Amino acid sequence: MAEKGESGKSGPGKAGGGSRKSTIYDIATATQTSPATVSMVLNGTWQRYRISEDTALRVAEAARALGYAVNMKARALRLSRSGLAGMVIPHYRNRFFADLAEEFESRARTRGLCPMVVSGLRDPVTERSVAETLLSHQVEFLFFAGVAHPEPLNRLCSAAGVPSVNVDLPGEAAPSVVTDNRAGAYRLTRHLAEHAATRAGPAARIDFLGGVPDEFATDGRVAGFRDALTERDGAPPPEDRIRRCGYWPEESQAAVAALHAELGRLPDALFVNSLSAFEGVVQYFRSLDDEPWHDCAIGCFDWDPFAAFLPFPVAMVRQDVATMIDVAFARIAGGETTGTTLIPPLFVPNDGRVMRGAGSERRPQASVRQSAPAG
Template identity: 30%
Template sequence: MQTPEPPAGGARPTSRDVARAAGVSQATVSLVLGDKWRGRVSERTAGAVRDAARELGYRPNLAARNLRLGRTRTAMLVVPALTNEFFAHVYTGAAAVAARHGFGVVLYPSPDGVGPARDPFASAQAALDGVIASSMAADALDAFRGTDLPLVMLDSDPSDSGASAHVNLDVADGMRRVTDHLLALGHRRFLHLASAVPSWTFDARAAALADALRGTELRTVRAPLSVAGAWEAVTLAFEAPGPRPTAVICDDDILAVGVAKFARRLGLRVPEDLSITGFDDLALATAVEPELTTVRLPAEEFGRRGMEALLAVLAGEPAPPATLPVTLVPRGSSGPAPAA
């Protein structure tokens, strides 16, 4: 190895300068200084590279190195949709905690606008410290399973052992609160307008609803998470033979608004002829008349707790499962069951 000459003009030495001084390629310099040379580069060559780097006073570009190693103090939040304000609040909560710890949060929504996101990890994994995945199907994470990138799951099956931590909302209790409210008002014929999106959170709501309403008349129909989808589904349900339901329990406020529009078009009074309940307590819930009885979910707190769990995992600390309480908000869309 020749005696290294520092770069002209006092410029900071680069890996190219080290490679030139040691008589090797830049790829070899990267292997040696990244401590990945064993079995690929000889001891003698590795020593030459280290000597050249030391004599030149070379220091790696930490920003570029962090980008390659995925140590960028960046987390990815995967959500099924940006069209639903709930996920905007989840992001706000996660980003607030991240900022206090010098982290950034990038948002990955489903390209289809709803439902499970497609695999984002193949291109992004190297630039991430961890992932927070909200309300998405497990198969969207297939490419991630088995890697060492931490995953915190929100509103998902707590028995999923592939996640580093779980933070959930007590959606089952939310449905129990809805049913207790409606049963106390005398309702005994129910329609459950369920989300057609496959997700643990909607399965948990349906199971709690079926258990709480055992012994009553309960029908379930599924609808896309849209006003038009709800309208179409509830129209078919009301055209079916048999007594009409006196209350429609919806998996989401958007579905409940679709039912309210349907009821108005049919000439049904809400809540005198038909009670309607939602879930989430979006801004939409108070934009309709009468305002929706719904279940309030602490979306920002949800995002905060998810980011805190990820930071704990990254720090090697325990992140026990957490379940956040929800609140029933009775409003004008629910009332006593109509007389037979």
């Protein structure tokens, strides 16, 4: 006997003056599937019979369109879906995290999901609280972006039967999708060395500014910085060329002021680790009576289009947000539980061109690279 809509309302599939209620046969016709497939989707056994999620979603949407008004809570139970996708980011101040959130929302909506993005404020207690809240709303999966130690949150998700993925910073308890920081930093440092050499010679001084010690992104970028200068000089740069002064503008402003005072000039080139730190460098430059930054090649591992309007050229590394989010969704869909995927960043030299495969001189690659599971 044909199963009928729970509300008893007639839909577009009605016939004979609107008296007939939509049935699973109408849904099967609309979706070009079999009545058995429709029945298995609507009674929640579709996964057991290896019916694809896309087909299940298509059947559910057709049921709604045809007036087969399934109660949404019952539908969530039957399809094991809430229709919600969750993401935790540190904050929205940084363009990178704002772009991650925007791409996540866009990709979630194309999959028929309602995105929920919440700030964790880089505070472990807040991060756990918002993760628990999102899980209480039965999100289907969680993205953790920029969480320094995501393993407790990944385990929290696993205990709830909810898949998770780490973006930007990796963790051992879930799949991770991160920028190839080392390759990007290597490319940016080589660019700075080439430009500084035109004014100061092949041994031009290059300093690294920003970031924090023992942090994944900073460590990778410092490694790429060292790779490029070791290649140039035959020896790694002195440790005093690397100033991990933090990410906040006031910290980098104080650090570049101290460097200027120590040298009696600016270095021949300056590698700035993040847009927030770059903001502090620009603030210091504005405080100077003369313009000594004309003799300093500037590079930033981060990107903002407004940098093109500064009175000095800036080379930038732009993280490939779209690819990172696409790969993160693919890893969730693939049921992966560990391992880190490195995404080559984009390189934006002084002329504003966007170039793919930053760091390709050191590692020949033009696409994502999968690493072995962490640990």
